[in-house]
Amino acid sequence: MKKLTLLLAALFVAAGATAQHTFNHGPYLQGVTEGEASIYFTTSGRGFSWVEAREKGSSAEARRYVTTRHGLIEAYNTRNAIRLEDLRPGTEYEYRMVSKEMVDFQPYKVTYGDSITSPWYSFRTVDPRAKEYTFAVVSDIHGDAEKYTTLLVHLPMEEVQTVFLNGDTVDYFVEPDQLYPAYIDASVEMFATGKPFVAIRGNHETRGALAREYHNYVYRPNGEYYGLYKVGDTAVVVLDCGEDKPDSHPVYAGLVDFYDYRARQAEWLKGVVESDEFRSAGHRVVMIHIPPIDRAEADEDRYRELDGGTQQVYDFFVPVLNGAGVDVMMCGHTHRQMLFEPQEDRDFPVVVNDNRSASLVRVSSAGVNVRTVDVDGNVTLERVF
Numbered sequence: 001m002k003k004l005t006l007l008l009a010a011l012f013v014a015a016g017a018t019a020q021h022t023f024n025h026g027p028y029l030q031g032v033t034e035g036e037a038s039i040y041f042t043t044s045g046r047g048f049s050w051v052e053a054r055e056k057g058s059s060a061e062a063r064r065y066v067t068t069r070h071g072l073i074e075a076y077n078t079r080n081a082i083r084l085e086d087l088r089p090g091t092e093y094e095y096r097m098v099s100k101e102m103v104d105f106q107p108y109k110v111t112y113g114d115s116i117t118s119p120w121y122s123f124r125t126v127d128p129r130a131k132e133y134t135f136a137v138v139s140d141i142h143g144d145a146e147k148y149t150t151l152l153v154h155l156p157m158e159e160v161q162t163v164f165l166n167g168d169t170v171d172y173f174v175e176p177d178q179l180y181p182a183y184i185d186a187s188v189e190m191f192a193t194g195k196p197f198v199a200i201r202g203n204h205e206t207r208g209a210l211a212r213e214y215h216n217y218v219y220r221p222n223g224e225y226y227g228l229y230k231v232g233d234t235a236v237v238v239l240d241c242g243e244d245k246p247d248s249h250p251v252y253a254g255l256v257d258f259y260d261y262r263a264r265q266a267e268w269l270k271g272v273v274e275s276d277e278f279r280s281a282g283h284r285v286v287m288i289h290i291p292p293i294d295r296a297e298a299d300e301d302r303y304r305e306l307d308g309g310t311q312q313v314y315d316f317f318v319p320v321l322n323g324a325g326v327d328v329m330m331c332g333h334t335h336r337q338m339l340f341e342p343q344e345d346r347d348f349p350v351v352v353n354d355n356r357s358a359s360l361v362r363v364s365s366a367g368v369n370v371r372t373v374d375v376d377g378n379v380t381l382e383r384v385f
Contacts, residue, residue: 023097025041028196029192029193029195030197032196037087038219039082039095042079043099043101045101047100048075048100049082049098050064052065065083081216089128090128093124096119099116126231133233133362137330137359138152138353138359139165139168139332139333151358151373152191157191164330171207172207173213176213203241203289206242225240230281233283233363242256242258269321273320285361285363322347327385328348328368328385331353335355339381357374359371359373
């Protein structure tokens, strides 16, 4: 019996060694700042992977980056998120991925298989002196990668520096590889090897058995789904709306706590709007999936009846943002394109994209120019805020 067990183990190892080790998703850029960037990618089988990077055009040997946690270098995995640190601001870098297949991983013996290396890719770190910033905003694609690609085709992607996915990229998250065909693979093909996307949670990303694993696929500043993104003279505040129904709604089975989450987020936001980083910005944009529409506006525009989550987005965040010099807030969620002008209780405008549109936002000394196009390439909104 012992000999049979050893024979089966040997055959298993041999079979594993014959399977080709490949990169199957990525690379895609995340969390690019003045001095850091993260490279996300997956391999077809378990391995030990790293990233090599150097300034583009340099003859110096590339620096090797790995992920280390609690003294252990990340290995024997398929999903990788490797942080590049100590980079120079406003500088172009080139990088490539390397992975060694791990056929067998015993306590005192590691057996490697294939070793693979990707082509070189390039990106640029954030320039703190930049006076202009161009980005795209897309929401509510609900797993329709074809629609997502069509929308991006209608935008001048050569100008776009960041793509903000403003919520509801999927209907719910239930399969480990679901996000790749939903929008990540399309992002990689079109721009994400050299330009980052920022995944903002909508109410649908919080649904499904794997919703609590979403953080493994996207970068989160300071470990949160909300954060401040500063690109030169532009400050972009990303907020996390949570669910659109009250926490007590039976569909959540008592497993959500968004009321307290929004309250804590509002306290964080108070610190942001008082910070030098935010106050020194020439332009300020806020993004959140669910728009902060009060009951009067909802009735006037026949917007769906307000409920717990939607009302709290208004109650928690609008009072903090009033008086903070916000140029415009970008939202989604309604599947209807809407523009809400400033009013007595909210001193900034709100642009709401529908589920068939994308916005190109150009920030410059002239203001914040929002140009929205639909899936047919028709311009449905053009406004300078």
